[in-house]
Amino acid sequence: MTDKLFKTYQARKTNFEQNLAKKTRLSDLLVLFRSLVSLFALGCLVYGFSTKIPGFVLFALPLILLFLILVIKHQQIKKQISYLQSIVQINANALLRLSGKWVDFPSSGDGFINPEHPYSTDLNIFGRGSLFQYLNATTSFMGEQALAKLLSTPANYAEIQSRQQAIQDLAQRLGWRQHFQATGMDNVQQTRNPAQLLAWAEGKPLLSNKKSVYLLWLLPLLTLSLLTLTAFRLVPVYVPMLTLAVQLLIVIFSEKIVRQAFSETGKAVTELERYSALLKCIELEDFQASLLITLKRKLYTCTQTSSHQIKDLARLADRITLRYSPFIHFFINIITFWDLYTLKKLETWQSKSGSSLRKWLNVVGDLEALASLAIPAHDHPNWVLPEVRDCPPAFEAASLGHPLISEDLRICNDVSLPAQGTTLVITGSNMSGKSTFLRTIGINLVLAYAGAPVCARSLRCSLMNIYSSMQVQDNLEQRISTFYAELKRIKLIVDAAALGQPIIFLLDEIFKGTNSNDRIFGAKTVIRKLSTLSAIGLVTTHDLELGALEKEHPQFIRNCHFTDTIHDNRICFDYRLKPGIAQTTNAIALMKMIGIEIESK
Numbered sequence: 001m002t003d004k005l006f007k008t009y010q011a012r013k014t015n016f017e018q019n020l021a022k023k024t025r026l027s028d029l030l031v032l033f034r035s036l037v038s039l040f041a042l043g044c045l046v047y048g049f050s051t052k053i054p055g056f057v058l059f060a061l062p063l064i065l066l067f068l069i070l071v072i073k074h075q076q077i078k079k080q081i082s083y084l085q086s087i088v089q090i091n092a093n094a095l096l097r098l099s100g101k102w103v104d105f106p107s108s109g110d111g112f113i114n115p116e117h118p119y120s121t122d123l124n125i126f127g128r129g130s131l132f133q134y135l136n137a138t139t140s141f142m143g144e145q146a147l148a149k150l151l152s153t154p155a156n157y158a159e160i161q162s163r164q165q166a167i168q169d170l171a172q173r174l175g176w177r178q179h180f181q182a183t184g185m186d187n188v189q190q191t192r193n194p195a196q197l198l199a200w201a202e203g204k205p206l207l208s209n210k211k212s213v214y215l216l217w218l219l220p221l222l223t224l225s226l227l228t229l230t231a232f233r234l235v236p237v238y239v240p241m242l243t244l245a246v247q248l249l250i251v252i253f254s255e256k257i258v259r260q261a262f263s264e265t266g267k268a269v270t271e272l273e274r275y276s277a278l279l280k281c282i283e284l285e286d287f288q289a290s291l292l293i294t295l296k297r298k299l300y301t302c303t304q305t306s307s308h309q310i311k312d313l314a315r316l317a318d319r320i321t322l323r324y325s326p327f328i329h330f331f332i333n334i335i336t337f338w339d340l341y342t343l344k345k346l347e348t349w350q351s352k353s354g355s356s357l358r359k360w361l362n363v364v365g366d367l368e369a370l371a372s373l374a375i376p377a378h379d380h381p382n383w384v385l386p387e388v389r390d391c392p393p394a395f396e397a398a399s400l401g402h403p404l405i406s407e408d409l410r411i412c413n414d415v416s417l418p419a420q421g422t423t424l425v426i427t428g429s430n431m432s433g434k435s436t437f438l439r440t441i442g443i444n445l446v447l448a449y450a451g452a453p454v455c456a457r458s459l460r461c462s463l464m465n466i467y468s469s470m471q472v473q474d475n476l477e478q479r480i481s482t483f484y485a486e487l488k489r490i491k492l493i494v495d496a497a498a499l500g501q502p503i504i505f506l507l508d509e510i511f512k513g514t515n516s517n518d519r520i521f522g523a524k525t526v527i528r529k530l531s532t533l534s535a536i537g538l539v540t541t542h543d544l545e546l547g548a549l550e551k552e553h554p555q556f557i558r559n560c561h562f563t564d565t566i567h568d569n570r571i572c573f574d575y576r577l578k579p580g581i582a583q584t585t586n587a588i589a590l591m592k593m594i595g596i597e598i599e600s601k
Contacts, residue, residue: 002407005098005379012178013091020084027077034070037063086182090137097134098379100406108133112148118492120152122470122506123442124404131443134404137177137372139184140275141193142365147372150450154465160388162291163451166370168385169289171377180281180371184274194361197268201354205347206257219247220336248334258339265317265346272314278364279307292370295363306360309353316345373452376403383453386444387460392420393502393536395441395464399457402440403447411575412456415441417504417536421556423527424538425546427582428562433575434540435470437562438506441538442466445504464536465501467493470508486511490526497533505530505537520545531556547581 041063048057096102109132115121124130132151138144155163170177226240283305287293299306319342322329332338376383383403394417401412411433417424428434444454445466469489493505510526511519520543527539527549539546549557561582564573 002098006095008174009091009094009098013088013095016084016088016091020081020088023077023081023084027074027081030070030074030077034067034074037067037070041067082186083182086185087178089185090178090181094375094379097375100409102134103129105133105136107136107138107144109136109144109148112152117152119442119446119466119468119506122468122508123439123446123466125151125443125446129404131404131446135372135375137181137375138365138368139181139186140271140278140361140364140368142361143184143368143372144365146362146365146369150369150373151446155449155451155463157388157390157463160449160451160463162289163370163373164385166289166291167374167377167451167453169287169292170371170374173285173374174378176281176285177371177374180278180367183277183281184368186270186274192268192271194268194271196263197265197271198358198361200261200265201350201357203350203354205350206261206343219243219250223247223335244334247337251334251337251339254340258343261343261346262320262323262339265313265320269314269317269321272310272317275361275364276307276311276314278367279305279310279360282363282367283307292367295366298359298363301356301359306356306363309349310357310360313346313349313353316342316349319345370451373447373450376447377453380453380455383455384458386448386454386456387458388448389460389462391462393462393464393504393534394418394420394422395445395461395504395536397441397444397454397456397459397461400440400444400459401455402436403443403455405436410455413437413440413575413577415577417538420502420534420536421531422536423531423557424560425527425549425557426538426540426560426562426577427542427544427547428540429564429582431571432562432564432573432582434562435508436575437577438468438470438508438538438540441504442468442506462502464504465496466506467496467503468506468508469493469510470506483511494526494529494533497530497535500534503535503537505535505539507537507539510539510541516543519543524549527557528553544581 041060044060044063045057048054048060093102093105096105108128108130109126110128112126112132113121120126126132126148132148135151136144136147138147150163223240223243226235226243229235230237230240279299282296283299285296287296304312319338322332322338329338380403396416396418398414399412400415401410415424426434426437440455444456444459445461445464447454448459448461449463469486490507490510493503493507497503497505507526510523523539523541523543523546527546530537531553547559550559558579559581560577560579562573562575562577563582564571
């Protein structure tokens with residue numbers, strides 16, 4: 001199956017590269033032809049004016065028109081080239097993702113890292129080498145936010161079911177997903193936060209006096225009429241100068257209002273054009289999943305489509321760019337009230353469609369997030385949709401593997417926590433796979449609750465809040481030691497379970513920051529407590545003494561372990577979960593292997 005996917009992506013990449021080469025050659029030809037036409041037109045003008053032969057000047061006019069047509073055509077070709085470059089890159093990234101070489105993808109979600117989150121830091125949900133980086137095919141700020149929310153926020157049963165259907169629908173639409181992503185891509189890697197634009201769209205208009213709006217066309221019309229009469233010497237010069245002076249004063253006194261409004265819309269032209277294009281992709285697609293149909297319906301609230309209305313806003317915002325040519329802007333603005341008229345048109349759009357803008361952008365974000373989750377559904381057809389059930393805490397999986405480990409290196413295990421209170425105490429030597437196993441369970445649950453397929457032959461679970469304590473760190477600023485930070489984390493988990501929340505806990509090397517006697521006593525206390533609450537979970541430890549808990553509570557607590565073997569001074573791991581307590585250790589062997597001298601016992 002992997003070979004077939006490689007061939008699919010490679011064929012698409014090759015096809016688009018061929019089209020890109022053709023468009024690039026056409027672009028080069030247009031540049032050459034455009035240059036020749038411009039030189040020929042210039043030569044005709046110079047020769048015609050210098051020899052006073054009007055025929056050459058007249059002949060230059062169609063050449064100038066042809067030049068302008070070639071400029072417009074070249075701009076269209078450049079957009080097509082940019083699109084093809086994006087879609088070639090998308091397929092190249094798909095090949096890298098299949099090869100396990102995706103850790104250098106540009107957007108890793110570093111901004112979403114939150115050490116206080118119940119599980120995202122421990123499970124590598126965000127950051128370099130994270131689940132977010134592996135999945136992310138979003139191109140907008142709203143898309144990144146939506147994907148991060150899906151991976152870090154609890155969901156309900158109905159949401160999970162509707163997402164599963166939507167992701168399966170999108171998984172079958174490879175061409176549309178890549179077109180959707182390429183449409184939103186540009187050369188700028190950092191996405192723009194539309195918060196200011198949304199604040200303007202949902203705010204109150206600044207031109208509060210509606211009657212004064214009539215001045216926007218009456219006064220310039222009067223001034224232009226007076227200037228025309230002055231040209232024919234029917235009106236003294238000072239008369240139109242007086243009206244121009246009035247217009248100048250109005251422009252000066254309105255500049256603060258204009259600048260305030262334009263600061264929130266003028267910089268968003270390119271982003272608005274991209275959102276318009278993305279919305280058009282959604283509007284034109286015939287989805288089957290109910291969630292996707294519901295999202296699409298949100299785009300039809302007025303007589304015009306959302307993509308058309310946002311395109312109108314982009315055109316209005318583009319008028320603001322005249323301010324970047326101060327000399328031309330100064331005269332045009334005074335004579336025509338260019339800025340005030342633009343502001344009036346913007347506020348007309350604001351009153352008509354402003355309240356819907358956030359909803360439309362959220363639809364784009366939601367579709368981008370779901371399309372990102374459709375990638376593993378398409379690329380790994382052997383992964384399964386989990387069965388999330390309405391029952392007390394439980395988790396059962398067959399051939400469960402870590403989704404971010406490449407298939408040729410991935411070791412899968414069966415795991416069963418069939419009833420509330422079940423706790424697996426996992427022992428094993430260093431580097432034997434204990435921590436990775438906890439992350440395997442956690443990250444697959446994150447995928448399951450997001451509505452995505454999981455890396456397993458089968459997976460059944462209840463809906464639970466995920467809590468972990470794995471990468472706890474000290475905080476010098478707050479004067480918190482590693483051990484105290486872990487205590488706070490453990491208390492958070494116990495308190496959540498005590499409140500009756502269904503939870504799954506993943507505790508790695510519990511209480512490693514204290515002496516062995518206190519660590520063993522504390523660990524036993526916590527495990528006994530959690531096994532009586534609305535929770536299931538796993539605890540890894542090097543303290544073999546914790547294995548005695550299975551005899552105390554055989555109905556809830558079970559021992560499992562990972563092991564290793566040493567051959568020819570090399571430590572070998574099989575990463576297979578086995579029942580019982582670990583019988584081997586390897587710390588001394590590892591010290592010797594890296595060159596630390598060990599005294600004889």
